Amino acid sequence: TKRQAQEPIAQAARACGQHFVNHRWLGGMLTNWKTISQSIKRLKALEEKLSGDVTGLTKKERLQLTREKDKLELSLGGIRDMGGVPDVMFVIDANKEDLAIKEANVLGIPVVAILDTNVDPSGIAFPVPGNDDASRAVRLYCDAVAKAASTGRNEGVVDSGADIGAMDAPPAEAVAEEAAAEA
Incomplete structure (x- = not known):
């Protein structure tokens, strides 16, 4: 991801509770989910280990684990x-993130992308013409996109008939729980 896009992507995704990649796209992040999920488990294990008691580790071992984390x-x-x-x-720079777009196409995941004049729109389900270079x-x-995602989630909760004010969990989790219960 471009430097000028990294922070806005992270902020917007966190604001609407969506997942994001705002650094280098790792090959197989979608098509090889089994391996990626193992790496995520490793990340969580490292966080647990480093947040707990690290007195048994040498300074070098702690530093290596911190760097890996x-x-x-x-x-x-x-x-x-x-x-x-x-x-x-959703993709900002379709040229730079071509691997992500290819993986999404292999799995049949629709792609919404901002297309500058230097981008080939093939493989993009919902092209949005615009400047992907300017930080503003x-x-x-x-x-x-964050506003649209939040609106969509909230409408999904309203359509389900759930009382948003009486919820203990955020609306997205409630919808997922209700869908799982109905299945």
Whole structure:
């Protein structure tokens, strides 16, 4: 992901409770989910180990574990709680993230992408023409997608007939729980 897009992507995704990748896309992140989920488990194990009692570890061992955790956090931090492949994917720079788009196409995941004049729109289900280089434009796109995701989640809760005020859990989790209960 472009530097100017990294922070707006993370902020917008966190604001609407969505998963994100705002650093380098690892090959197989969607098509080889089994391996990626093992890396996520490793990240969680490292966080537990480092947050607990580390008195038995040498300074060098702690430093190595911290570096490994930081590296995994950078690559997988935004998808750590993702249970599987997404239903749709939003991409800022389609040229730079061509591998992500190819993986989504292999799995039949629709892609929404911001297309600058230098991008081939093939393989993108929902192209949005726009400037993917300017940081203000990127922030605008991310905020618009975050707002749409939040609105969609809230409408899903309203359509389900759930009382939002009486919920203990956030609306997205409630909808998922109700859907699982009905199945």
